[in-house]
Amino acid sequence: MTEPDGISSEVMEAYTRLKHDLQIGIDQLERGESVTDFDIEEFLSDMKAERSARQRALAALNGIAGPGGVAGIDDPLKWQRDQRTDRPLPGRES
Secondary structure, eight states, X not given: OOOOTTOOHHHHHHHHHHHHHHHHHHHHHHTTOOOOSOOHHHHHHHHHHXXXXXXXXXXXXXXXXXXXXXXXXXXXXXXXXXXXOOOOOTTOOO
C-alpha cells in the first residue's frame, strides 16, 4: 500500500484496522444485529501497546548497532555470559 506523503505506515495501518472493524460493525447493524463488541478505547489501548513494543524493539536494535553491531563484540561467549540472566528453577534451591 502506498502511503500519502507525510503519513507514516503506522498511522495507515491503524486507519486500515479501524476502517475494517467499523465495516464489520456496519454489516452487523445492517443484518439487524446489535454491535456491542467494538470498543474504541480498547482499540486505542492496543495501538499504544503495539507502538510501545515496537519502540522497545527498535531501542534494543539501536543498542546493538550503536557500538559496531555484532562485529563490535570481541568475545561472543563472554558477551553472552554478561547478558544472560538465569532465574531460579521452581522446586530447586539456588
